[in-house]
Amino acid sequence: MSRMMNQAAVTMNQIQNKLDVIGNNIANNNTTGYKNRQVEFSSLLSQQINNLNTPENAEGRLTPDGIRVGAGAGLGAIHLNQLQGSLIETDRALDAALTEENTFFQVNRVENGQEETVYTRDGSFFLSPQEGGVLALTTSDGHPVIGQGGPIEIQDGFDAVEFNDQGQLIVTRGDEQAAEAELAIVEAVRPSALEAEGDNFFTVTAEADIEEIMQVYNGEGSVIHAQALEQSNVDLSQAMTDMTAAQRLYQFNSRSISMGDQMLGLVNTIRS
Incomplete structure:
Protein backbone atom coordinates (compact mmCIF):
# COMPACT_ATOMS: atom_id res chain seq x y z
CA MET A 1 0.00 0.00 0.00
CA GLN A 82 -20.05 22.33 30.16
CA LEU A 83 -22.20 25.28 29.06
CA GLN A 84 -25.53 25.54 30.85
CA GLY A 85 -28.45 23.95 29.02
CA SER A 86 -31.87 25.57 28.87
CA LEU A 87 -34.26 24.96 31.77
CA ILE A 88 -37.76 23.60 31.37
CA GLU A 89 -40.45 23.83 34.03
CA THR A 90 -41.91 20.44 34.99
CA ASP A 91 -44.01 21.35 38.08
CA ARG A 92 -42.81 18.09 39.63
CA ALA A 93 -41.81 18.32 43.29
CA LEU A 94 -38.69 16.12 43.05
CA ASP A 95 -37.21 17.72 39.93
CA ALA A 96 -34.23 20.03 40.42
CA ALA A 97 -32.06 21.84 37.88
CA LEU A 98 -28.61 23.17 38.78
CA THR A 99 -28.26 26.89 38.06
CA GLU A 100 -24.45 27.11 37.78
CA GLU A 101 -22.02 25.60 35.28
CA ASN A 102 -19.58 22.91 36.45
CA THR A 103 -21.78 21.95 39.42
CA PHE A 104 -23.05 18.40 39.93
CA PHE A 105 -25.25 16.19 42.05
CA GLN A 106 -23.46 13.32 43.77
CA VAL A 107 -24.75 9.77 43.32
CA ASN A 108 -23.69 6.55 45.01
CA ARG A 109 -23.33 3.81 42.39
CA VAL A 110 -22.54 0.14 42.95
CA GLU A 111 -20.38 -1.28 40.15
CA ASN A 112 -19.15 -4.89 40.27
CA GLY A 113 -19.85 -5.06 43.99
CA GLN A 114 -17.94 -1.86 44.74
CA GLU A 115 -19.42 1.50 45.68
CA GLU A 116 -18.22 4.64 43.98
CA THR A 117 -19.30 8.25 43.82
CA VAL A 118 -20.33 9.51 40.40
CA TYR A 119 -21.66 12.89 39.30
CA THR A 120 -24.61 13.97 37.20
CA ARG A 121 -26.55 17.04 36.07
CA ASP A 122 -29.77 15.07 35.81
CA GLY A 123 -31.99 16.25 38.67
CA SER A 124 -34.95 13.96 38.05
CA PHE A 125 -35.23 12.24 41.46
CA PHE A 126 -37.58 9.72 43.02
CA LEU A 127 -38.40 8.35 46.47
CA SER A 128 -37.78 4.60 46.75
CA PRO A 129 -39.19 2.57 49.70
CA GLN A 130 -36.60 1.01 52.02
CA GLU A 131 -36.85 -1.16 55.12
CA GLY A 132 -38.32 0.35 58.28
CA GLY A 133 -40.73 2.74 56.56
CA VAL A 134 -37.87 4.85 55.16
CA LEU A 135 -37.83 6.44 51.71
CA ALA A 136 -34.52 6.98 49.91
CA LEU A 137 -33.98 9.73 47.35
CA THR A 138 -32.70 8.03 44.19
CA THR A 139 -32.13 8.56 40.50
CA SER A 140 -34.49 7.05 37.94
CA ASP A 141 -32.30 3.91 37.95
CA GLY A 142 -32.46 3.56 41.73
CA HIS A 143 -29.00 4.90 42.60
CA PRO A 144 -28.99 6.71 45.99
CA VAL A 145 -28.49 10.48 45.89
CA ILE A 146 -25.88 11.78 48.34
CA GLY A 147 -26.74 14.55 50.78
CA GLN A 148 -24.76 16.48 53.36
CA GLY A 149 -24.88 13.51 55.77
CA GLY A 150 -24.65 10.69 53.24
CA PRO A 151 -27.42 9.06 51.17
CA ILE A 152 -30.65 11.03 51.60
CA GLU A 153 -33.41 9.18 53.48
CA ILE A 154 -36.61 10.49 55.04
CA GLN A 155 -39.28 8.84 57.15
CA ASP A 156 -42.54 7.95 55.46
CA GLY A 157 -45.85 9.51 56.50
CA PHE A 158 -45.41 13.03 55.13
CA ASP A 159 -48.03 15.13 53.38
CA ALA A 160 -45.79 16.85 50.82
CA VAL A 161 -42.13 17.12 49.85
CA GLU A 162 -40.24 19.60 47.65
CA PHE A 163 -36.86 21.25 47.13
CA ASN A 164 -36.11 24.88 47.88
CA ASP A 165 -33.60 26.96 45.90
CA GLN A 166 -30.81 26.09 48.37
CA GLY A 167 -31.07 22.37 47.64
CA GLN A 168 -32.85 21.53 50.89
CA LEU A 169 -35.58 18.89 50.90
CA ILE A 170 -38.57 20.50 52.62
CA VAL A 171 -40.95 17.95 54.13
CA THR A 172 -44.48 18.85 55.25
CA ARG A 173 -46.02 16.82 58.07
CA GLY A 174 -49.38 18.17 59.15
CA ASP A 175 -48.99 21.89 59.81
CA GLU A 176 -45.21 21.75 60.16
CA GLN A 177 -42.51 22.13 57.53
CA ALA A 178 -38.86 21.25 58.05
CA ALA A 179 -35.71 20.78 56.01
CA GLU A 180 -34.99 17.10 56.66
CA ALA A 181 -32.14 16.75 54.14
CA GLU A 182 -29.90 18.79 51.86
CA LEU A 183 -28.25 17.90 48.56
CA ALA A 184 -24.46 17.68 48.61
CA ILE A 185 -23.68 19.69 45.49
CA VAL A 186 -20.08 19.83 44.31
CA GLU A 187 -18.21 21.99 41.82
CA ALA A 188 -15.67 20.73 39.30
CA VAL A 189 -12.66 23.02 39.71
CA ARG A 190 -11.01 21.35 36.70
CA PRO A 191 -13.84 20.21 34.38
CA SER A 192 -11.31 18.84 31.89
CA ALA A 193 -10.50 16.08 34.40
CA LEU A 194 -14.03 14.68 34.13
CA GLU A 195 -14.82 11.63 32.03
CA ALA A 196 -18.27 10.92 30.64
CA GLU A 197 -19.70 7.48 31.35
CA GLY A 198 -22.94 5.72 30.54
CA ASP A 199 -26.25 6.50 32.23
CA ASN A 200 -25.49 10.24 32.06
CA PHE A 201 -22.81 10.01 34.78
CA PHE A 202 -19.39 11.61 35.06
CA THR A 203 -16.33 10.38 36.92
CA VAL A 204 -12.89 11.82 37.65
CA THR A 205 -10.04 10.46 35.55
CA ALA A 206 -8.01 7.77 37.29
CA GLU A 207 -4.81 9.83 37.42
CA ALA A 208 -6.51 12.88 38.99
CA ASP A 209 -7.01 13.60 42.70
CA ILE A 210 -10.75 13.66 43.40
CA GLU A 211 -10.38 16.05 46.34
CA GLU A 212 -8.58 18.56 44.14
CA ILE A 213 -11.05 18.27 41.25
CA MET A 214 -14.42 18.10 43.03
CA GLN A 215 -15.02 20.56 45.86
CA VAL A 216 -18.09 21.51 47.87
CA TYR A 217 -19.99 24.27 46.10
CA ASN A 218 -19.83 27.47 48.13
CA GLY A 219 -21.57 29.84 45.76
CA GLU A 220 -24.05 32.42 46.96
CA GLY A 221 -27.67 32.70 45.93
CA SER A 222 -29.82 29.98 44.43
CA VAL A 223 -28.16 26.60 43.99
CA ILE A 224 -30.96 24.92 42.08
CA HIS A 225 -34.14 25.80 40.22
CA ALA A 226 -36.86 23.71 41.83
CA GLN A 227 -39.49 21.85 39.78
CA ALA A 228 -37.44 22.19 36.61
CA LEU A 229 -34.92 20.17 34.61
CA GLU A 230 -31.88 21.19 32.59
CA GLN A 231 -32.06 20.19 28.95
CA SER A 232 -29.20 18.91 26.83
CA ASN A 233 -26.85 21.63 25.57
CA VAL A 234 -26.48 19.95 22.17
Whole structure:
Protein backbone atom coordinates (compact mmCIF):
# COMPACT_ATOMS: atom_id res chain seq x y z
CA MET A 1 0.00 0.00 0.00
CA SER A 2 1.34 3.44 -0.92
CA ARG A 3 2.02 6.09 1.68
CA MET A 4 -0.92 8.16 0.40
CA MET A 5 -3.33 5.24 0.71
CA ASN A 6 -2.05 4.40 4.18
CA GLN A 7 -2.56 7.98 5.37
CA ALA A 8 -6.11 8.04 4.01
CA ALA A 9 -6.97 4.69 5.62
CA VAL A 10 -5.70 5.80 9.03
CA THR A 11 -7.56 9.11 8.82
CA MET A 12 -10.80 7.40 7.75
CA ASN A 13 -10.72 5.25 10.89
CA GLN A 14 -10.37 8.34 13.08
CA ILE A 15 -13.10 10.22 11.21
CA GLN A 16 -15.39 7.29 11.92
CA ASN A 17 -14.72 7.81 15.63
CA LYS A 18 -15.70 11.46 15.21
CA LEU A 19 -18.92 10.42 13.48
CA ASP A 20 -19.66 8.12 16.42
CA VAL A 21 -19.27 11.01 18.87
CA ILE A 22 -21.48 13.31 16.80
CA GLY A 23 -24.09 10.57 16.44
CA ASN A 24 -24.06 10.10 20.22
CA ASN A 25 -24.62 13.85 20.68
CA ILE A 26 -27.59 13.81 18.32
CA ALA A 27 -29.07 10.73 19.99
CA ASN A 28 -28.90 12.50 23.38
CA ASN A 29 -30.41 15.76 22.18
CA ASN A 30 -33.37 15.22 24.54
CA THR A 31 -31.45 13.65 27.44
CA THR A 32 -31.76 15.64 30.68
CA GLY A 33 -28.48 17.27 31.71
CA TYR A 34 -26.48 15.79 28.80
CA LYS A 35 -23.30 17.65 27.88
CA ASN A 36 -22.17 17.96 24.28
CA ARG A 37 -18.92 16.21 23.32
CA GLN A 38 -16.50 18.01 21.00
CA VAL A 39 -13.76 16.22 19.06
CA GLU A 40 -10.27 17.60 18.55
CA PHE A 41 -7.95 16.18 15.90
CA SER A 42 -4.16 16.20 15.82
CA SER A 43 -1.51 15.06 13.37
CA LEU A 44 -0.01 11.64 13.91
CA LEU A 45 3.72 10.98 13.96
CA SER A 46 5.57 12.08 10.84
CA GLN A 47 8.61 10.52 9.20
CA GLN A 48 11.66 12.62 8.44
CA ILE A 49 13.03 11.99 4.95
CA ASN A 50 16.45 13.39 4.15
CA ASN A 51 16.34 14.21 0.44
CA LEU A 52 19.02 16.90 0.33
CA ASN A 53 21.73 16.17 -2.22
CA THR A 54 23.83 19.12 -1.10
CA PRO A 55 23.37 19.57 2.69
CA GLU A 56 26.03 22.30 2.71
CA ASN A 57 23.60 24.56 0.88
CA ALA A 58 21.14 24.27 3.76
CA GLU A 59 23.18 26.50 6.04
CA GLY A 60 20.96 28.94 7.88
CA ARG A 61 17.88 26.78 7.30
CA LEU A 62 15.31 27.24 10.09
CA THR A 63 13.27 24.11 9.38
CA PRO A 64 14.62 20.52 9.67
CA ASP A 65 16.60 19.12 6.75
CA GLY A 66 14.63 17.18 4.16
CA ILE A 67 10.89 16.73 4.25
CA ARG A 68 8.48 15.35 6.82
CA VAL A 69 5.70 13.05 5.71
CA GLY A 70 2.82 12.55 8.09
CA ALA A 71 0.93 9.34 8.84
CA GLY A 72 -2.53 10.91 8.81
CA ALA A 73 -4.70 12.53 11.47
CA GLY A 74 -5.84 11.07 14.77
CA LEU A 75 -8.39 11.77 17.48
CA GLY A 76 -6.50 14.04 19.85
CA ALA A 77 -9.09 14.52 22.59
CA ILE A 78 -12.81 14.58 23.32
CA HIS A 79 -13.84 17.65 25.30
CA LEU A 80 -17.02 18.11 27.32
CA ASN A 81 -18.91 21.32 26.66
CA GLN A 82 -20.05 22.33 30.16
CA LEU A 83 -22.20 25.28 29.06
CA GLN A 84 -25.53 25.54 30.85
CA GLY A 85 -28.45 23.95 29.02
CA SER A 86 -31.87 25.57 28.87
CA LEU A 87 -34.26 24.96 31.77
CA ILE A 88 -37.76 23.60 31.37
CA GLU A 89 -40.45 23.83 34.03
CA THR A 90 -41.91 20.44 34.99
CA ASP A 91 -44.01 21.35 38.08
CA ARG A 92 -42.81 18.09 39.63
CA ALA A 93 -41.81 18.32 43.29
CA LEU A 94 -38.69 16.12 43.05
CA ASP A 95 -37.21 17.72 39.93
CA ALA A 96 -34.23 20.03 40.42
CA ALA A 97 -32.06 21.84 37.88
CA LEU A 98 -28.61 23.17 38.78
CA THR A 99 -28.26 26.89 38.06
CA GLU A 100 -24.45 27.11 37.78
CA GLU A 101 -22.02 25.60 35.28
CA ASN A 102 -19.58 22.91 36.45
CA THR A 103 -21.78 21.95 39.42
CA PHE A 104 -23.05 18.40 39.93
CA PHE A 105 -25.25 16.19 42.05
CA GLN A 106 -23.46 13.32 43.77
CA VAL A 107 -24.75 9.77 43.32
CA ASN A 108 -23.69 6.55 45.01
CA ARG A 109 -23.33 3.81 42.39
CA VAL A 110 -22.54 0.14 42.95
CA GLU A 111 -20.38 -1.28 40.15
CA ASN A 112 -19.15 -4.89 40.27
CA GLY A 113 -19.85 -5.06 43.99
CA GLN A 114 -17.94 -1.86 44.74
CA GLU A 115 -19.42 1.50 45.68
CA GLU A 116 -18.22 4.64 43.98
CA THR A 117 -19.30 8.25 43.82
CA VAL A 118 -20.33 9.51 40.40
CA TYR A 119 -21.66 12.89 39.30
CA THR A 120 -24.61 13.97 37.20
CA ARG A 121 -26.55 17.04 36.07
CA ASP A 122 -29.77 15.07 35.81
CA GLY A 123 -31.99 16.25 38.67
CA SER A 124 -34.95 13.96 38.05
CA PHE A 125 -35.23 12.24 41.46
CA PHE A 126 -37.58 9.72 43.02
CA LEU A 127 -38.40 8.35 46.47
CA SER A 128 -37.78 4.60 46.75
CA PRO A 129 -39.19 2.57 49.70
CA GLN A 130 -36.60 1.01 52.02
CA GLU A 131 -36.85 -1.16 55.12
CA GLY A 132 -38.32 0.35 58.28
CA GLY A 133 -40.73 2.74 56.56
CA VAL A 134 -37.87 4.85 55.16
CA LEU A 135 -37.83 6.44 51.71
CA ALA A 136 -34.52 6.98 49.91
CA LEU A 137 -33.98 9.73 47.35
CA THR A 138 -32.70 8.03 44.19
CA THR A 139 -32.13 8.56 40.50
CA SER A 140 -34.49 7.05 37.94
CA ASP A 141 -32.30 3.91 37.95
CA GLY A 142 -32.46 3.56 41.73
CA HIS A 143 -29.00 4.90 42.60
CA PRO A 144 -28.99 6.71 45.99
CA VAL A 145 -28.49 10.48 45.89
CA ILE A 146 -25.88 11.78 48.34
CA GLY A 147 -26.74 14.55 50.78
CA GLN A 148 -24.76 16.48 53.36
CA GLY A 149 -24.88 13.51 55.77
CA GLY A 150 -24.65 10.69 53.24
CA PRO A 151 -27.42 9.06 51.17
CA ILE A 152 -30.65 11.03 51.60
CA GLU A 153 -33.41 9.18 53.48
CA ILE A 154 -36.61 10.49 55.04
CA GLN A 155 -39.28 8.84 57.15
CA ASP A 156 -42.54 7.95 55.46
CA GLY A 157 -45.85 9.51 56.50
CA PHE A 158 -45.41 13.03 55.13
CA ASP A 159 -48.03 15.13 53.38
CA ALA A 160 -45.79 16.85 50.82
CA VAL A 161 -42.13 17.12 49.85
CA GLU A 162 -40.24 19.60 47.65
CA PHE A 163 -36.86 21.25 47.13
CA ASN A 164 -36.11 24.88 47.88
CA ASP A 165 -33.60 26.96 45.90
CA GLN A 166 -30.81 26.09 48.37
CA GLY A 167 -31.07 22.37 47.64
CA GLN A 168 -32.85 21.53 50.89
CA LEU A 169 -35.58 18.89 50.90
CA ILE A 170 -38.57 20.50 52.62
CA VAL A 171 -40.95 17.95 54.13
CA THR A 172 -44.48 18.85 55.25
CA ARG A 173 -46.02 16.82 58.07
CA GLY A 174 -49.38 18.17 59.15
CA ASP A 175 -48.99 21.89 59.81
CA GLU A 176 -45.21 21.75 60.16
CA GLN A 177 -42.51 22.13 57.53
CA ALA A 178 -38.86 21.25 58.05
CA ALA A 179 -35.71 20.78 56.01
CA GLU A 180 -34.99 17.10 56.66
CA ALA A 181 -32.14 16.75 54.14
CA GLU A 182 -29.90 18.79 51.86
CA LEU A 183 -28.25 17.90 48.56
CA ALA A 184 -24.46 17.68 48.61
CA ILE A 185 -23.68 19.69 45.49
CA VAL A 186 -20.08 19.83 44.31
CA GLU A 187 -18.21 21.99 41.82
CA ALA A 188 -15.67 20.73 39.30
CA VAL A 189 -12.66 23.02 39.71
CA ARG A 190 -11.01 21.35 36.70
CA PRO A 191 -13.84 20.21 34.38
CA SER A 192 -11.31 18.84 31.89
CA ALA A 193 -10.50 16.08 34.40
CA LEU A 194 -14.03 14.68 34.13
CA GLU A 195 -14.82 11.63 32.03
CA ALA A 196 -18.27 10.92 30.64
CA GLU A 197 -19.70 7.48 31.35
CA GLY A 198 -22.94 5.72 30.54
CA ASP A 199 -26.25 6.50 32.23
CA ASN A 200 -25.49 10.24 32.06
CA PHE A 201 -22.81 10.01 34.78
CA PHE A 202 -19.39 11.61 35.06
CA THR A 203 -16.33 10.38 36.92
CA VAL A 204 -12.89 11.82 37.65
CA THR A 205 -10.04 10.46 35.55
CA ALA A 206 -8.01 7.77 37.29
CA GLU A 207 -4.81 9.83 37.42
CA ALA A 208 -6.51 12.88 38.99
CA ASP A 209 -7.01 13.60 42.70
CA ILE A 210 -10.75 13.66 43.40
CA GLU A 211 -10.38 16.05 46.34
CA GLU A 212 -8.58 18.56 44.14
CA ILE A 213 -11.05 18.27 41.25
CA MET A 214 -14.42 18.10 43.03
CA GLN A 215 -15.02 20.56 45.86
CA VAL A 216 -18.09 21.51 47.87
CA TYR A 217 -19.99 24.27 46.10
CA ASN A 218 -19.83 27.47 48.13
CA GLY A 219 -21.57 29.84 45.76
CA GLU A 220 -24.05 32.42 46.96
CA GLY A 221 -27.67 32.70 45.93
CA SER A 222 -29.82 29.98 44.43
CA VAL A 223 -28.16 26.60 43.99
CA ILE A 224 -30.96 24.92 42.08
CA HIS A 225 -34.14 25.80 40.22
CA ALA A 226 -36.86 23.71 41.83
CA GLN A 227 -39.49 21.85 39.78
CA ALA A 228 -37.44 22.19 36.61
CA LEU A 229 -34.92 20.17 34.61
CA GLU A 230 -31.88 21.19 32.59
CA GLN A 231 -32.06 20.19 28.95
CA SER A 232 -29.20 18.91 26.83
CA ASN A 233 -26.85 21.63 25.57
CA VAL A 234 -26.48 19.95 22.17
CA ASP A 235 -26.97 22.39 19.30
CA LEU A 236 -28.76 20.10 16.84
CA SER A 237 -28.18 22.31 13.80
CA GLN A 238 -24.44 22.54 14.56
CA ALA A 239 -24.26 18.79 15.16
CA MET A 240 -25.85 18.10 11.77
CA THR A 241 -23.41 20.52 10.11
CA ASP A 242 -20.46 18.79 11.82
CA MET A 243 -21.75 15.40 10.71
CA THR A 244 -22.06 16.53 7.09
CA ALA A 245 -18.51 17.95 7.15
CA ALA A 246 -17.13 14.73 8.68
CA GLN A 247 -18.91 12.64 6.05
CA ARG A 248 -17.37 14.75 3.29
CA LEU A 249 -13.91 14.29 4.80
CA TYR A 250 -14.51 10.56 4.93
CA GLN A 251 -15.53 10.55 1.26
CA PHE A 252 -12.45 12.58 0.23
CA ASN A 253 -10.11 10.16 1.98
CA SER A 254 -11.96 7.21 0.48
CA ARG A 255 -11.54 8.80 -2.93
CA SER A 256 -7.80 9.15 -2.27
CA ILE A 257 -7.55 5.39 -1.79
CA SER A 258 -9.50 4.76 -5.00
CA MET A 259 -7.26 7.13 -6.97
CA GLY A 260 -4.14 5.58 -5.46
CA ASP A 261 -5.34 2.14 -6.47
CA GLN A 262 -6.00 3.35 -10.02
CA MET A 263 -2.53 4.89 -10.23
CA LEU A 264 -0.89 1.66 -9.06
CA GLY A 265 -2.90 -0.27 -11.61
CA LEU A 266 -1.74 2.12 -14.32
CA VAL A 267 1.90 1.76 -13.29
CA ASN A 268 1.65 -2.03 -13.33
CA THR A 269 0.41 -1.96 -16.93
CA ILE A 270 3.41 0.04 -18.18
CA ARG A 271 5.87 -2.19 -20.00
CA SER A 272 9.52 -1.34 -20.32
